[in-house]
Amino acid sequence: MTRDLTVGQFIPGHSLMHRLDPRTKLMLTFLFIIQVFLTKSALSLLFLLLLLWIYIVCAQVPAQKVFRAVRPIIPVIIVTALLNIFYVSGHVLWHYAFLRITDQGLFTGFTLLVRLITLIAGCSLITYTTSLNALASGLEQLLAPLKRLHFPVNELSMTLSITLRFLPTLAEELDRIIEAQKARGAQFGTGTILNRIRAFFPVILPLFMSAFRRAFELTNAIECRCYHGGEGRTKLHPLKLRRLDYAAVIFFLAAFAMTLIFNGIRQPF
Amino acid sequence: MALIELKNINYCYSLGTAFEKHALRDVSMAVDAGESVGLIGHTGSGKSTLIRHFNGLLRPNSGQVLYQGNDLWKKPNEIRSIRFQIGLVFQYPETQIFEETVGKDIAYGPRNMGLDQEEINARIRESLQCVGLDKSYLERNPFRLSGGEMRRVAIAGVLAMRPKVLILDEPAAGLDPEGRHALFDALHQYRRKSGAAVVLVSHSMEDIADFVDRVVVLDQGSVALDGPVASIFAQAEKLVSIGLDIPQSTKVLLGLKAKGYSVKTAAYTVEQAERELLCFLKEADRP
Numbered sequence: 001m002t003r004d005l006t007v008g009q010f011i012p013g014h015s016l017m018h019r020l021d022p023r024t025k026l027m028l029t030f031l032f033i034i035q036v037f038l039t040k041s042a043l044s045l046l047f048l049l050l051l052l053w054i055y056i057v058c059a060q061v062p063a064q065k066v067f068r069a070v071r072p073i074i075p076v077i078i079v080t081a082l083l084n085i086f087y088v089s090g091h092v093l094w095h096y097a098f099l100r101i102t103d104q105g106l107f108t109g110f111t112l113l114v115r116l117i118t119l120i121a122g123c124s125l126i127t128y129t130t131s132l133n134a135l136a137s138g139l140e141q142l143l144a145p146l147k148r149l150h151f152p153v154n155e156l157s158m159t160l161s162i163t164l165r166f167l168p169t170l171a172e173e174l175d176r177i178i179e180a181q182k183a184r185g186a187q188f189g190t191g192t193i194l195n196r197i198r199a200f201f202p203v204i205l206p207l208f209m210s211a212f213r214r215a216f217e218l219t220n221a222i223e224c225r226c227y228h229g230g231e232g233r234t235k236l237h238p239l240k241l242r243r244l245d246y247a248a249v250i251f252f253l254a255a256f257a258m259t260l261i262f263n264g265i266r267q268p269f
Numbered sequence: 270m271a272l273i274e275l276k277n278i279n280y281c282y283s284l285g286t287a288f289e290k291h292a293l294r295d296v297s298m299a300v301d302a303g304e305s306v307g308l309i310g311h312t313g314s315g316k317s318t319l320i321r322h323f324n325g326l327l328r329p330n331s332g333q334v335l336y337q338g339n340d341l342w343k344k345p346n347e348i349r350s351i352r353f354q355i356g357l358v359f360q361y362p363e364t365q366i367f368e369e370t371v372g373k374d375i376a377y378g379p380r381n382m383g384l385d386q387e388e389i390n391a392r393i394r395e396s397l398q399c400v401g402l403d404k405s406y407l408e409r410n411p412f413r414l415s416g417g418e419m420r421r422v423a424i425a426g427v428l429a430m431r432p433k434v435l436i437l438d439e440p441a442a443g444l445d446p447e448g449r450h451a452l453f454d455a456l457h458q459y460r461r462k463s464g465a466a467v468v469l470v471s472h473s474m475e476d477i478a479d480f481v482d483r484v485v486v487l488d489q490g491s492v493a494l495d496g497p498v499a500s501i502f503a504q505a506e507k508l509v510s511i512g513l514d515i516p517q518s519t520k521v522l523l524g525l526k527a528k529g530y531s532v533k534t535a536a537y538t539v540e541q542a543e544r545e546l547l548c549f550l551k552e553a554d555r556p
Contacts, residue, residue: 179326180365183357184426185349185381202377205367209412 009168010131016244017059017129022138024245028252029126035256036119042107044262045114051255052118061128069124070117077116085109136161141239154229162218170211177206270338271299272466273355273434278322278332292318293329294491300434305460305467307477307498310487311512316470317360319487320436323468324348324355353382356432360439362423363416371397371414371422372407378430389429396428399462400455417448421455428459435459436468441476453480474516478502478537486513502537518542 012018017025039048056063090104127135140157147153178188181202188199280293292315300306310316321327322334325341325348334341336351359365368374372393379389397406400421406414411422424440437456441449453476460467471477477484477498484501486494488511494501501508505515505523515523515537522534522542532549536542 176359177365179321180357180359180362181377182326183324183352183359184365184378184430185353187349187381202365202367206365209367210364 009127011061011065011128012131013060013129015058015060015129016248017055017061017125019244020129020248021239021241021245022130022134023142023239024241024248025126025130026135026138026142028248029123031252031256032122033119035259036115036122038263039115039259040111040263041265043265044259045111047255047258047262048118049114052122055122055125059125059129061125065128066121066124069128070120073116073120077113080116081109081113084112132161132164135164137235137239154231154233166211166214169214170207173210174203174207177203177210271335272302272304272337273323274299274333274335275319275322276333276335278319278329278334280318280322280327280329282318284330292490293322294489296332296487296490296492298485298492298495300466300468302433302466303460303464304483305469305481307481307484308468308470308487309472309474309477309484309513310493312472314487315490316487317438318490320357320438320468320470323434323436324352324357326357353378353430354432355434356427356430356436358424358427358435358437358440360442361420362427362440363419366411366419366423366426369410370408371402371411374411374422375426375429378426382430392429392431393425396425397422399428399459400425401451415448417444417451420444420448421452424452424455431463432465433463434466434468436470438470439472440469441471441473449476456480474502474514475538478516478519486511498537499535503535522546 020028036048039045056066085101085105085108086099088102088105088108090102092100092102093106094101130138136157139160140153143151143153143156178186186199186202189196191199275296275298278293278296279291282290282292296315296319298306308316308319318327322329325334325345328342336355341348341351366374368377375393375396376389379392384392393407394404397404402418402421402425406418406422411419414422420440424437427435435456440456441452444452456467456469457480459465467481469477469481481498483496484494484498485492486501486508493511494504494507502515502519505519508515518539518541519534519537522532522536522545525532526534530549533545536545
């Protein structure tokens with residue numbers, strides 16, 4: 001295994017977060033994203049971190065796993081934060097040649113760092129606590145009104161769930177092919193850039209072939225089960241909003257309002 | 270000294286996480302030059318994990334992999350050159366084909382070895398012939414071949430490196446009887462010509478009985494049995510208890526014996542069973 005496939009993969013459980021309706025979770029995730037971007041002051045940043053901690057506890061996902069989801073984008077976050085530190089004007093604390101660090105820049109950079117980490121960590125919770133099927137059917141129902149506009153909602157949700165379902169499969173396939181070519185002496189990550197790119201053909205081509213083969217097989221399997229799109233298709237487990245969902249919505253809205261209030265309070269900065 | 274030897278190998282997947290899985294426990298086995306060894310075991314017994322240790326695709330958590338007496342992991346930089354000597358053919362190897370012609374695909378391994386064009390061409394012809402395909406295949410598109418032919422092209426791609434140890438994971442899976450026959454003929458021929466050691470992983474006891482001299486049985490990540498074919502298949506009960514089987518022909522003889530006929534049951538291939546049965550019938554005819 002060359003990569004960790006467990007990042008973002010559903011962890012079965014019965015936590016509060018697990019029991020929420022996928023539609024609620026999708027909407028609340030959306031709300032949370034907006035909330036993160038509206039967070040401006042130090043106080044609301046602290047509040048955001050507190051919220052994140054509460055959500056992680058409610059989801060009963062090991063914090064370690066949540067931060068593993070953040071790890072791959074840490075370089076991006078750091079570069080973005082650094083750019084902010086150097087480019088925002090304000091009271092100059094330190095300067096060398098054309099580089100200046102200002103108090104405002106430092107604060108903006110730090111804010112950005114916290115916001116992005118919270119954002120990714122928060123969003124990872126929905127994938128950890130929601131199975132792909134639930135996610136797809138939640139999305140399908142949320143988008144259902146678009147059907148009036150002849151938007152192919154069912155097809156979209158089917159495509160989405162197939163894509164998500166096959167990501168780990170293809171990742172496994174990729175590992176297998178890499179191993180097979182390594183056994184024939186393939187070398188990755190050495191030599192000139194051209195050589196490095198060339199080294200990936202023996203991996204990418206078979207991967208595409210196998211993706212196509214799988215696609216054809218899947219088409220047959222779907223046809224054999226008489227799938228004909230969403231028209232008249234019923235669900236084994238219809239989605240139902242419960243008291244828990246309403247409670248969650250109220251909590252999230254309250255938290256949202258708190259952030260706005262905290263933003264307004266005068267800061268030392 | 271054994272050609273390749275595994276010493277007390279332990280291997281865990283996802284070590285240190287909640288998904289930790291102990292795949293191999295204290296596995297030791299050795300393969301001599303020219304030997305043919307069968308590796309059998311139930312699904313999930315660790316066969317595929319084990320063969321990845323032979324050519325350094327996986328690094329054991331503890332234990333040693335010795336090739337010609339040298340520890341593979343003492344010099345990790347040289348593992349690539351050792352992979353040319355230890356050919357590994359994975360399950361469904363035809364899925365690793367990527368070139369537009371059969372010839373080019375077979376050339377991939379030898380080219381990675383840094384051989385000159387003349388030598389590469391010689392090896393392509395040789396390995397193609399070994400797997401029973403003629404020169405007309407060289408310029409053909411591998412994706413247009415039948416499943417059995419593609420499989421043989423993929424195996425030729427490994428043979429072209431002239432490995433001293435050839436490891437195959439379920440090489441006959443999904444092939445029709447004719448394709449299976451052609452494949453095992455090719456393997457026999459390669460072994461005879463090159464004197465290479467062959468390790469065959471298979472679920473088919475018939476393939477094992479036909480092809481190998483010695484059998485290693487894996488059960489839940491450890492070596493359960495290791496010995497000549499005859500002594501392994503003689504322990505039918507033990508094999509069945511770990512979810513394996515014995516060859517059909519042996520079953521027939523055991524069945525006859527259970528019914529009170531005094532046949533010898535030490536036969537594992539159809540030919541051997543036929544001989545035993547004829548022997549038995551001749552004796553029965555005698556007044």
